[in-house]
Amino acid sequence: MEYFLQQLINGLTLGAIYGLIAIGYTMVYGIIGMINFAHGDIYMIGAFMAIIWFLVTGLLGITWVPLAILVMLVLSMIFTATYGWTIERFAYKPLRGSQRLAALISAIGMSIFLENYVQLLQGARVKPLQPMVQGGIAVMERADGFVVNLSYLQIIIMALTLALMLGFSQLISRTELGRRQRACEQDQTMAALLGVDVDRTISITFVIGAALAAVAGVMVTLYYGVIDFYIGFLAGLKAFTAAVLGGIGSITGAMVGGLLIGLIEAYWSAYFSVEYKDVAAFSILVLVLIFRPYGILGKPEIEKV
Amino acid sequence: MASDKTPLLEVEHLTMRFGGLVAVDDVSFVAADREITAIIGPNGAGKTTVFNCLTGFYKPTVGMLRMTRNGSEFLLERMEGHAIARVAGVARTFQNIRLFANMSVLENLLVAQHNKLQLASAFSLAGVFGFKGYRKAEREAIDQARYWLDRINLLARADFSAGNLPYGDQRRLEIARAMCTGPAMLCLDEPAAGLNPRESGDLNELLTFIRDEHKTGVLLIEHDMSVVMKISDHVVVLDYGRKISDGSPAEVRADPAVIRAYLGEEEDEDLPDEIAADLAGKQEAGTARPEGQG
Structure with a gap:
């Protein structure tokens, strides 16, 4: 029971991170129907930004941890968002209107480029970050001394994700920008005829997606304490799985899918084998694609003839 | 006829070629402000192509599309889709419904x-x-x-x-x-298609309301002659991409070139009867159905 609870906490934390990345996939897919395979690497950029800005806060002498984390978070989001915008502008926008496959291949190319770019600039070795937030709350204790621990960092990650999700769903359902995005999602030409700047709306979508991925990157850096240039590949694929599982194009679906993938991974590692946790996650992808290709919350797409 | 009114949209020598096909061939007309201008013509006459040029879907091969709004002029053929809507004030609907x-x-x-x-x-x-x-x-x-x-x-x-x-x-x-x-000009592509007589009566009312109360120019593609002849101030007739007539509904109705285009010179006899009847003045018939997509 205690062990189960601990895995629940771990799984939800991991799932929150996957969910944040998955939103980026699902939003971009919703609006331009493209799987942005470079999105995992955007998250990796976010993680490196976290280390860079951590060093800068150190240089500036900001030692109060909450402020340092806030500075890291905000600056990483801004800079990663700029990456997102630039990538869209150079790698995808010129291909808009051509075949879907062209943009997809461009995305894969962008992913390879980003990995190598970071490898060249930052080196191939693993980057460590000393733990900034330590301690936690002992939720429960078993007779043999096993303590169910909810660390402060896990609380931060879950609370931040929850806050971002709430703010974000407000943005989509209530604001003018959200309406604009939903309109572009359904009919770009009609939206343009109503005066909506479709290109800008798409750019903003990429910027928001990248900013959320940056949050995930910063959190992962704080959580695990080590990153390298290759973390984006696997995390990206898993977040993509989460997006497909939840129903690609659905924002809530992305979050639900992220949490499920996180939980599956945590429980699989705990009760079966850590080595095969990726197999578990990707088997889900296979099963979903076979039995419910539109995901948990997605709607079956009816092709109009 | 339209010379004494404020021009809203001036189309000059508009030509649109798709490879060897000339969809619109040297068409010029003026749509005046606060008027309903109808573009009519048999299927495939190039009416929708004119609309697509106006709203930035196509870049015209030749020609100028000058829109005058609040004293400033915009050349639509050089603008992007959303700017046409936003800055020049051209709004449009399609033959098929494209609501969100x-x-x-x-x-x-x-x-x-x-x-x-x-x-x-x-x-x-x-x-x-x-x-x-x-x-x-x-x-x-x-x-x-x-x-x-x-x-x-x-x-x-x-x-x-x-x-x-x-x-x-x-x-x-x-x-x-x-x-x-908040458009200066409203472009409607077959708004009466598929409407029953009562609904198209409502539509007439809505369009005249827009023209009179909102001081908006309306550019209309329509096959339903009961709509066209009743509410238009000015009719432009296209056939095979060329303008064959231009004037008030009465003038256009009497134009032999228009009658020839609709009735054809030989063969097809089944369809155009209805239209001929409408053209001849039975506007109130109300039974005229659109004959499909143009």
Whole structure:
């Protein structure tokens, strides 16, 4: 029971991170129907930004941890968002209107480029970050001394994700920008005829997606304490799985899918084998694609003839 | 005829070629402000192509499209789609219905007003937090939407999903949505297609209301002669991409070139009878159905 609870906490934390990345996939897919395979690497950029800005806060002498984390978070989001915008502008926008496959291949190319770019600039070795937030709350204790621990960092990650999700769903359902995005999602030409700047709306979508991925990157850096240039590949694929599982194009679906993938991974590692946790996650992808290709919350797409 | 009125849109020597096919061939006409200008012609005459050039879907091979709005001139052929709508004030509907089916009726009308809202919301940041200025702007946008919903009798269904409305209501909602962009010219591509006589009567009323009360020019592609002859101030007739007649409905109706284009010189006899009857003046028949897509 205690062990189960601990895995629940771990799984939800991991799932929150996957969910944040998955939103980026699902939003971009919703609006331009493209799987942005470079999105995992955007998250990796976010993680490196976290280390860079951590060093800068150190240089500036900001030692109060909450402020340092806030500075890291905000600056990483801004800079990663700029990456997102630039990538869209150079790698995808010129291909808009051509075949879907062209943009997809461009995305894969962008992913390879980003990995190598970071490898060249930052080196191939693993980057460590000393733990900034330590301690936690002992939720429960078993007779043999096993303590169910909810660390402060896990609380931060879950609370931040929850806050971002709430703010974000407000943005989509209530604001003018959200309406604009939903309109572009359904009919770009009609939206343009109503005066909506479709290109800008798409750019903003990429910027928001990248900013959320940056949050995930910063959190992962704080959580695990080590990153390298290759973390984006696997995390990206898993977040993509989460997006497909939840129903690609659905924002809530992305979050639900992220949490499920996180939980599956945590429980699989705990009760079966850590080595095969990726197999578990990707088997889900296979099963979903076979039995419910539109995901948990997605709607079956009816092709109009 | 139109020379004494303020020109709203001047089309000069518009030519659109697709490879070897000349869809529109050297067409010039003037649509005056606060008038309903109808573009008619048999199927494949190039009417929709003219619209597509006007709204930036096609870049014309040759020609100039000059739009005059509040004293400033815009060359539509050089502008991007959203700027045509936003800056030059051209709004358009399509032959098929293109509402945002998954959004509510109200939201459809709010999307059309997003320019105002965008500025007021400081690019949505204020919207998330519900600041005062944004709330005010949004209330104004909702009032505007409510005004049009009232006009088209859909106020009670504001929260319905647009895709679930009956066909005739969807047609009118599209026109209302186009009007919410605050256009100087409204381009309607076969708005009466598929409407029953009563619905097309409502449409006539809506269009004359738009012309008279909102001081908006209307450019209309229509096959339903009961609509065209009754409400247009000015009719342009196209055939095989060329303009064959231009004038008041009465003038056009009497033009031998128009009658020839509709009746044909040989063969096809089954379809055009109805249209010929309409052209000959039986406008009130009301039974004329659109003969399909142009």
